[in-house]
Amino acid sequence: MxxxxxxxxxxxxxxxxxxxxxxxxxxxxxxxxxxxxxxxxxxxxxxxxxxxxxxxxxxxxxxxxxxxxxxxxxxxxxxxxxxxxxxxxxxxxxxxxxxxxxxxxxxxxxxxxxxxxxxxxxxxxxxxxxxRRTLQQIKRLTAAAEALDGDERNPRELAIDDLAEQEGALGVLSRVLLNKSIMVYNRRLSQAHQIRTLSGILLLLFIGAAFGLKPAIAKLSLAEVQNPLSVACYTMGLSAVITTLYAVASKARPPKVSWRSVGFFTVLAFLTFLPQVLLFWVAETVPGVLIAILVSLESFLVFFIAAAIGLESLSLRRFVGLLFGVSGVGVLLLPFFDVENSTVHILWLFVTMLIPACFASETIMMSLSKAIDADLIAVVALIFGLSALVLFAATALKSGFVPLSIVPGKFEFSVIVFSLADSVAMIALAKLIDYAGPVFSGQKAYTVSIGGVLWSMLLLNEVVSPTSFAALLLILVGLYFVAKKAAVERLISRPAQASV
Structure with a gap:
C-alpha cells in the first residue's frame, strides 16, 4: 500500500x-x-x-x-x-x-x-x-553538456548542482561532468589571469617608458624654441596622423555623431592639448625630474574628484594614501618656498601641477560620459585631431609657427620622437584598458613617474636630490594605497558528494 x-x-x-x-x-x-x-x-x-x-x-x-x-x-x-x-x-x-x-x-x-x-x-x-523527472534531469544534464561544449561559461551557471548531490547513476554522471568542467574552468581562469597580469605589466612598463620620455624630450630640445603653442601644434598634429592611420588599419569603430558627442569631444580635446602646451611651457624652467614626479599626481586628483562627486568611496586605506601623496608633494615643494635660494620659482611648480589636473579631469569626464559608442583607438585619434585643429588656429592667430627645416634637424627629430612616444603610449593605454580594464590601467602612474625620472637622468644628466627621492617614495607609497584593486574572478569549488 x-x-x-x-x-x-x-x-x-x-x-x-x-x-x-x-x-x-x-x-x-x-x-x-x-x-x-x-x-x-x-x-x-x-x-x-x-x-x-x-x-x-x-x-x-x-x-x-x-x-x-x-x-x-x-x-x-x-x-x-x-x-x-x-x-x-x-x-x-x-x-x-x-x-x-x-x-x-x-x-x-x-x-x-x-x-x-x-x-x-x-x-x-x-x-x-x-x-518523467528522470527524463527532465537528463535533458538538463544534456543541455549543460552542450552549453559547456559551446562556450567557456562558469559551470555554476549551468544549475545542475542539485543533480550532482543525488545518489544513483545520474548523480554520479552529474558530479563527474561538474567536477571536470570546474577543474578545466579554474585552470583556464588561472592561466588567463596570469597571462593578463604578465601582459598588463609589460604594457604598463612600455607605457611608462613612452609617457616618461615626453618631459625629457620637451626639455631637451623643444622648449628652447620658446613657442609652446607651435611646438604643441606640430606634435599634436603628427600624433593625430599616426593614431588615425592606426585606427584605420585596425578598423576601429568611429563614434556616433550627435550634438552631445560633438560637445563632449570638444571639451575633451581642450583637456588634451592644454597639458601639452603647459608641458612645453614649464619645460623651459622646471627640471624633468620634478615634472615627472608632479605628473604622477593625476591618480590622486582622479580619486579626489571621484570621491567628491560620489563615484568612489573614501576608505581609511585610501585616505592614508592621500596623506602620503600630499606629504610627498609638500616635501617636494618645501625647498622652493625659499624664493631667494631656489633654482625654480614656486609658481612654476604650481603651474606644472595643472598638467595632472587636466589629465585627471579628462579621465573623470571619460568615466562620466555615455556619449561614446566607439573603440578607444578611434576616440584617441579623434581627440588628437580636434586638438591639432584648435592648436593650429591658436598658433596662427597668436604666436606664429616655428619654421621647419626640409632636412630634419634636432628640433624636427625631437618633434617626431615626442609624437611617436605620445601616440604609441596612448594606443598602448587604450589596448591596456580594453585588455586588463581601467582599474589595472590606472596603475600607470607608477611607471610613468619612474620612467620620467630615469629618462631625465639619462638624457638630461639630471640628479635626483635626496628631497626629490624622498618625495617620489612618498608619492609612490600613496599611489599604492589610493589605487583601486582590480577584482579577480574567484575560482569555484567542486560540488559535495551525495550522502550515502
Missing amino acids: TVGSRILVVDDDALARRKLVLAVKALELAVEDLDGGDAALERLRQPGIDLVLLDIEMPGANGYDVLGALLAYPEDRRPPVIVVSSLDDPEEIARAIELGAVDFLPKSFNAVILRARINASLREAQRQEHD
Missing part, C-alpha cells in the same frame, strides 16, 4: 459514493469525495490528488467529459483514473480507456480487487512520475 496517497471519489449517487469512501478508508488512505464532474475538474486543477475513482453516468459533466478534459491538463496535474461504473457495455468501457482511464471496476466491486487495482495504479503513476 502506498502510504500518504490521496484518493478522490466522484459519483452523483450518494450511497455508491459512501460505499467507495468507506472502502478507501479501510485501506488507510486519505479520501475526498465529490458529487459531480464539474466539481471534480475544479478540484483537479489543484495539486494533491493521486488517484480518481470516477463514475460515468452523472448529470452535468459526466465521466467521459471529465476524462476528456483531463487530457488537456499538465501531466503533473493529471492523476490516474479508475472508472467505477454500472456500465457493462464493452464499447463504453473501451471508450473510457481510450480517453485515459487506467482501469475499470463495476460498482459491485470486491474489496480485495479494489485494493489491488488501487495499489497497481498508484505504483504505475509513481513510476511514470519518476520516469
Whole structure:
C-alpha cells in the first residue's frame, strides 16, 4: 500500500459514493469525495490528488467529459483514473480507456480487487512520475553538456548542482561532468589571469617608458624654441596622423555623431592639448625630474574628484594614501618656498601641477560620459585631431609657427620622437584598458613617474636630490594605497558528494 496517497471519489449517487469512501478508508488512505464532474475538474486543477475513482453516468459533466478534459491538463496535474461504473457495455468501457482511464471496476466491486487495482495504479503513476523527472534531469544534464561544449561559461551557471548531490547513476554522471568542467574552468581562469597580469605589466612598463620620455624630450630640445603653442601644434598634429592611420588599419569603430558627442569631444580635446602646451611651457624652467614626479599626481586628483562627486568611496586605506601623496608633494615643494635660494620659482611648480589636473579631469569626464559608442583607438585619434585643429588656429592667430627645416634637424627629430612616444603610449593605454580594464590601467602612474625620472637622468644628466627621492617614495607609497584593486574572478569549488 502506498502510504500518504490521496484518493478522490466522484459519483452523483450518494450511497455508491459512501460505499467507495468507506472502502478507501479501510485501506488507510486519505479520501475526498465529490458529487459531480464539474466539481471534480475544479478540484483537479489543484495539486494533491493521486488517484480518481470516477463514475460515468452523472448529470452535468459526466465521466467521459471529465476524462476528456483531463487530457488537456499538465501531466503533473493529471492523476490516474479508475472508472467505477454500472456500465457493462464493452464499447463504453473501451471508450473510457481510450480517453485515459487506467482501469475499470463495476460498482459491485470486491474489496480485495479494489485494493489491488488501487495499489497497481498508484505504483504505475509513481513510476511514470519518476520516469518523467528522470527524463527532465537528463535533458538538463544534456543541455549543460552542450552549453559547456559551446562556450567557456562558469559551470555554476549551468544549475545542475542539485543533480550532482543525488545518489544513483545520474548523480554520479552529474558530479563527474561538474567536477571536470570546474577543474578545466579554474585552470583556464588561472592561466588567463596570469597571462593578463604578465601582459598588463609589460604594457604598463612600455607605457611608462613612452609617457616618461615626453618631459625629457620637451626639455631637451623643444622648449628652447620658446613657442609652446607651435611646438604643441606640430606634435599634436603628427600624433593625430599616426593614431588615425592606426585606427584605420585596425578598423576601429568611429563614434556616433550627435550634438552631445560633438560637445563632449570638444571639451575633451581642450583637456588634451592644454597639458601639452603647459608641458612645453614649464619645460623651459622646471627640471624633468620634478615634472615627472608632479605628473604622477593625476591618480590622486582622479580619486579626489571621484570621491567628491560620489563615484568612489573614501576608505581609511585610501585616505592614508592621500596623506602620503600630499606629504610627498609638500616635501617636494618645501625647498622652493625659499624664493631667494631656489633654482625654480614656486609658481612654476604650481603651474606644472595643472598638467595632472587636466589629465585627471579628462579621465573623470571619460568615466562620466555615455556619449561614446566607439573603440578607444578611434576616440584617441579623434581627440588628437580636434586638438591639432584648435592648436593650429591658436598658433596662427597668436604666436606664429616655428619654421621647419626640409632636412630634419634636432628640433624636427625631437618633434617626431615626442609624437611617436605620445601616440604609441596612448594606443598602448587604450589596448591596456580594453585588455586588463581601467582599474589595472590606472596603475600607470607608477611607471610613468619612474620612467620620467630615469629618462631625465639619462638624457638630461639630471640628479635626483635626496628631497626629490624622498618625495617620489612618498608619492609612490600613496599611489599604492589610493589605487583601486582590480577584482579577480574567484575560482569555484567542486560540488559535495551525495550522502550515502
